[in-house]
Amino acid sequence: MRALLILTFLPLAGRASSDWLQFRGPGSSGNAGEGSNPPRTFEGADGVAWKAALPGRGLSSPLVVGGRVYVTAASGPKQERLHVLCFGDGDGKLIWEREFRATGRTMCHAKTCNAAPTPCSDGKHVYALFSSNDLICLDMEGNLVWLRGLMVDYPNAGNSLGLASSPVMAGGVVVAQIENDSDSFTAGIDAATGVELWHRPGAKDANWTSPAVQREADGTETVIVASRDGAVAVDPKSGRERWKLEGPGSSIPSITVSGSFMAQPRPGKGHAVWRLKGGTTPPERVWESAQVSADTASPVMHGGRLFAVSGAGVLTCANLEDGERPWKLRLDGKFSGSPVMAGPMLYIGSELGVLIGVDTASAVGEEGKVTGRLELGEPILCTPSLSGKSVYVRSDGSLWKVGGR
Numbered sequence: 001m002r003a004l005l006i007l008t009f010l011p012l013a014g015r016a017s018s019d020w021l022q023f024r025g026p027g028s029s030g031n032a033g034e035g036s037n038p039p040r041t042f043e044g045a046d047g048v049a050w051k052a053a054l055p056g057r058g059l060s061s062p063l064v065v066g067g068r069v070y071v072t073a074a075s076g077p078k079q080e081r082l083h084v085l086c087f088g089d090g091d092g093k094l095i096w097e098r099e100f101r102a103t104g105r106t107m108c109h110a111k112t113c114n115a116a117p118t119p120c121s122d123g124k125h126v127y128a129l130f131s132s133n134d135l136i137c138l139d140m141e142g143n144l145v146w147l148r149g150l151m152v153d154y155p156n157a158g159n160s161l162g163l164a165s166s167p168v169m170a171g172g173v174v175v176a177q178i179e180n181d182s183d184s185f186t187a188g189i190d191a192a193t194g195v196e197l198w199h200r201p202g203a204k205d206a207n208w209t210s211p212a213v214q215r216e217a218d219g220t221e222t223v224i225v226a227s228r229d230g231a232v233a234v235d236p237k238s239g240r241e242r243w244k245l246e247g248p249g250s251s252i253p254s255i256t257v258s259g260s261f262m263a264q265p266r267p268g269k270g271h272a273v274w275r276l277k278g279g280t281t282p283p284e285r286v287w288e289s290a291q292v293s294a295d296t297a298s299p300v301m302h303g304g305r306l307f308a309v310s311g312a313g314v315l316t317c318a319n320l321e322d323g324e325r326p327w328k329l330r331l332d333g334k335f336s337g338s339p340v341m342a343g344p345m346l347y348i349g350s351e352l353g354v355l356i357g358v359d360t361a362s363a364v365g366e367e368g369k370v371t372g373r374l375e376l377g378e379p380i381l382c383t384p385s386l387s388g389k390s391v392y393v394r395s396d397g398s399l400w401k402v403g404g405r
Contacts, residue, residue, distance in 0.1 A: 104151030108162030198239030
């Protein structure tokens, strides 16, 4: 449980209510915070604000913190070069770039890469995890604070397809889900020092889901970790179990929490929706339907409805209370990334390189409507990020800001 710790004393970056601090934003819910109002269409001033070149591959989503955009990439013949980059939100100019050498295995399936996990931030630091199990903490100016080579401590924590689970921040702890078919575990890492606070063994099974964070009315945060075995809720500071659900569960799309509801993808069985009770009380199942398809995209919820996108591009709308499906909408292309929402507007990027905006509440009694379609010209496998009036999306070679000019 060794950590390389370097102390720095620099001014902290400011935070805005619309900052996008981790995979799928606040609580990993896929919903933007207050103050976010991305474009309905991608025309005129709502088109591409800027495009920046990236030095290597990446499926990770961008972070938007304090007027800057942070993203990771991997380069080199074996993706052994790890990059963390910071761009100005206003003009897309590179502010700083830091490069590290992987300490763990970098082998990945051809469709994914070493920079698959999305970093997370507490507004003071960026915590970047790579498939090689290198976890790097930088301050907002790019100074190294600490570095953990988790595969040094756990040499068998990996698989031949690569890892993709994104870490989350809760209670001053970075929670990393390193579940695989060998040395499988979830760990709580002290955000300030990089020291491992707790360690929970997991099922020896490949798993690419990311944790979700439930925040109760009194401010208590719970981290929910999902796998094929089901889901377990833990205290982020101690790792102690609060409640547990038996499987089946998914190993690719992640659980999503929104308010008192939790949507759980089921392998070959669509989704199950649960009502969260809080504390140590297990959730209550509301409904389950194989008709709300779950492939690789994680679901998103808004306005009492669940939205799920299949790999073939079918967007399904389902009511959270009863599972009824008011409408479906076929989108162009195949999809690997997950949808995100700001109010009723849903955004997703396709493998064909198209950013799509869907108004899910275009008219009462009608199905959702595609209001924006932007050809980016490069395959998009990442999940978009939202902040302010903009959508942020990346490919292996480029980072775009759309809208907000």
